[in-house]
Amino acid sequence: MAEQLSDLLHRSVDDLDVPPPDAARILGRGRSIRSRRRVGTTIAAAAAVATVVVVSAVATGSGGPRGAGITGPDRVVLPPVSAADQSAYDAWGSWAAGDRLTIGDRTITIDGGIAALTATSAGVVVRHQAVEEAGDPGDRAFVLVRPDGSLRQLSIPSGVVTLVGDLETPHVAWVEEVEGGQRIHVWDVGTDTSLADVRNPLTSVEDVDELTADVGALGDPWVHLATNADVGVSVDWRSGAATTVDYLPVADGDRYVLGTRGHLSFLYDPATGDVAHRFDVGVTPSLSPDGEYLFLRDGFSLEDTGDGEIRRSLDVPGARLRDIDVWSVWTPDGNLVGRGPDGTVRRCRPDGACEDRQVDGWAAGVELLLPGRTP
Amino acid sequence: MTSRPSRSAPGHGPEEEFSALVEAAWPSLYRTAYLLTGDHGMAEDLTQTALAATFARWHRLHDTGAAWGYARKAVVNGATSWFRRSSTRSERPTAVIPERAAATDHGREVGERSAVVGALAQLPPRQRAVVVLRFYDDLSVQDTAATLGISTGTVKSQTSDALARLRGLLGEDLADTTATASNASNALGGHHG
Numbered sequence: 001m002a003e004q005l006s007d008l009l010h011r012s013v014d015d016l017d018v019p020p021p022d023a024a025r026i027l028g029r030g031r032s033i034r035s036r037r038r039v040g041t042t043i044a045a046a047a048a049v050a051t052v053v054v055v056s057a058v059a060t061g062s063g064g065p066r067g068a069g070i071t072g073p074d075r076v077v078l079p080p081v082s083a084a085d086q087s088a089y090d091a092w093g094s095w096a097a098g099d100r101l102t103i104g105d106r107t108i109t110i111d112g113g114i115a116a117l118t119a120t121s122a123g124v125v126v127r128h129q130a131v132e133e134a135g136d137p138g139d140r141a142f143v144l145v146r147p148d149g150s151l152r153q154l155s156i157p158s159g160v161v162t163l164v165g166d167l168e169t170p171h172v173a174w175v176e177e178v179e180g181g182q183r184i185h186v187w188d189v190g191t192d193t194s195l196a197d198v199r200n201p202l203t204s205v206e207d208v209d210e211l212t213a214d215v216g217a218l219g220d221p222w223v224h225l226a227t228n229a230d231v232g233v234s235v236d237w238r239s240g241a242a243t244t245v246d247y248l249p250v251a252d253g254d255r256y257v258l259g260t261r262g263h264l265s266f267l268y269d270p271a272t273g274d275v276a277h278r279f280d281v282g283v284t285p286s287l288s289p290d291g292e293y294l295f296l297r298d299g300f301s302l303e304d305t306g307d308g309e310i311r312r313s314l315d316v317p318g319a320r321l322r323d324i325d326v327w328s329v330w331t332p333d334g335n336l337v338g339r340g341p342d343g344t345v346r347r348c349r350p351d352g353a354c355e356d357r358q359v360d361g362w363a364a365g366v367e368l369l370l371p372g373r374t375p
Numbered sequence: 376m377t378s379r380p381s382r383s384a385p386g387h388g389p390e391e392e393f394s395a396l397v398e399a400a401w402p403s404l405y406r407t408a409y410l411l412t413g414d415h416g417m418a419e420d421l422t423q424t425a426l427a428a429t430f431a432r433w434h435r436l437h438d439t440g441a442a443w444g445y446a447r448k449a450v451v452n453g454a455t456s457w458f459r460r461s462s463t464r465s466e467r468p469t470a471v472i473p474e475r476a477a478a479t480d481h482g483r484e485v486g487e488r489s490a491v492v493g494a495l496a497q498l499p500p501r502q503r504a505v506v507v508l509r510f511y512d513d514l515s516v517q518d519t520a521a522t523l524g525i526s527t528g529t530v531k532s533q534t535s536d537a538l539a540r541l542r543g544l545l546g547e548d549l550a551d552t553t554a555t556a557s558n559a560s561n562a563l564g565g566h567h568g
Contacts, residue, residue, distance in 0.1 A: 001538060002510065008545070009511040012491040013406040019419055021401040023394045026423050030393075030430025162456075210524040214456050228455060228524065230501055262499045 081148040089147035093331035094124040096369040100361025106149035107360040118163040119371035122170035122190040164215040167289040196237035205229035219252030234270035245273045253291025411454035413492040425449035494544035502537040
């Protein structure tokens with residue numbers, strides 16, 4: 001069978017349409033990585049005095065701030081946004097098309113482009129495309145866009161590539177590889193301050209020579225790590241307590257964490273590792289921020305779902321969300337938002353009601369970017 | 376395996392040498408990344424990122440084979456990280472095995488590819504990586520273990536588990552492979568690259 005499988009794998013991709021490499025871009029990114037390594041741990045200190053990347057904001061929409069200023073690394077607590085702006089963000093979340101970022105009812109322009117979005121309760125964190133490509137470790141790579149369209153440059157080191165956010169708090173987290181393990185960083189983007197810098201207590205696993213870890217999900221007070229040993233670690237970043245489970249965590253839903261093992265999904269208590277629910281739905285579902293709903297897909301689901309998608313409550317029979325983008329993401333108040341037809345985003349509520357909205361800045365060939373996705 | 380360029384051509388600087396590696400390694404690494412993720416955009420990004428990381432430590436990689444191996448390892452690690460991160464926010468569209476394509480050669484290839492990628496998507500990330508490295512990249516058990524940072528015993532057990540699951544998922548396709556072995560061997564030529 002081994003030889004047959006080898007033949008099958010080769011034959012299946014022999015005629016794959018492989019795009020040509022962009023050697024210049026690869027070289028540029030390589031230089032950038034090398035530059036970051038040379039700077040090493042001084043990145044954070046350097047950021048305090050280095051050039052601040054210019055991010056301009058031109059707010060549009062219903063009376064938003066025009067030319068909103070950037071709040072720098074001064075730890076100033078920003079005034080609260082209006083209830084209307086917060087409500088719009090909670091209901092619709094955020095997305096980007098080109099350099100146009102929409103958050104709730106506001107749309108602003110991010111000069112230099114948007115590499116990635118990470119959603120939190122305080123707004124969406126933008127990773128700056130220009131900084132990523134230039135690779136200058138002194139540049140500020142991350143900016144918080146609040147629901148009223150105002151901006152705040154963040155002191156998160158530019159060498160950080162992937163942030164994981166929490167829709168129920170203003171927190172983001174990332175993992176830093178250090179000698180002999182990883183350090184877990186938790187950051188409050190509302191105040192631009194570090195909340196935690198703790199070591200991954202899991203340093204070795206049998207059969208794995210070099211343990212690596214990523215943040216799989218973030219809650220409060222838990223950071224859930226997924227490791228290359230197919231083991232999950234939930235670390236209470238306030239107390240340091242940790243739980244190890246045989247699942248890879250992918251979402252935090254208040255009481256339970258959603259984890260996977262093979263084609264199985266589990267909802268488990270991060271404090272004990274006890275499993276509350278077990279699912280065999282083939283592909284990993286996604287969990288609403290309040291932990292009340294699972295968004296399931298067709299395909300290997302045990303149910304014969306026909307042509308629609310299923311969103312199923314844990315407690316009641318689910319509603320079918322027709323024509324919803326399977327890549328949809330949750331908004332802070334528990335709606336699903338994804339690509340809609342003809343340059344729109346489609347938002348579906350848990351009761352099955354869906355609504356489309358035109359994407360500001362969308363044009364043919366422009367990719368819609370949602371939080372937690374790559375372009 | 377695809378032939379690999381020599382590391383130090385006279386009169387060529389590091390960037391020219393690296394560019395030669397990019398040209399040679401790109402198709403193979405891209406296909407590996409595609410089998411691991413089932414997503415063209417992600418395969419391109421992973422391959423770019425892996426090669427960029429390779430260039431960043433180019434001065435420590437003493438020959439092209441080592442550089443190629445490092446890039447492959449970076450692709451696999453990147454795919455595994457992406458899989459973990461994406462599970463909560465997105466699903467790979469290849470997780471669903473589609474209907475069989477039309478009975479044309481092209482349709483058959485596309486349908487077969489979808490079935491293979493869909494079946495791989497059903498494996499846990501490490502099993503998937505073991506399968507792709509051993510049976511697509513043609514690495515030995517030892518080299519697979521070194522690439523993944525796991526023991527050879529784990530590679531063997533993961534291979535056994537993965538084959539058992541793939542046998543159920545791809546039984547028909549594996550049987551077809553036997554029937555079309557002569558065509559496949561012609562198509563394989565240099566295998567990949």
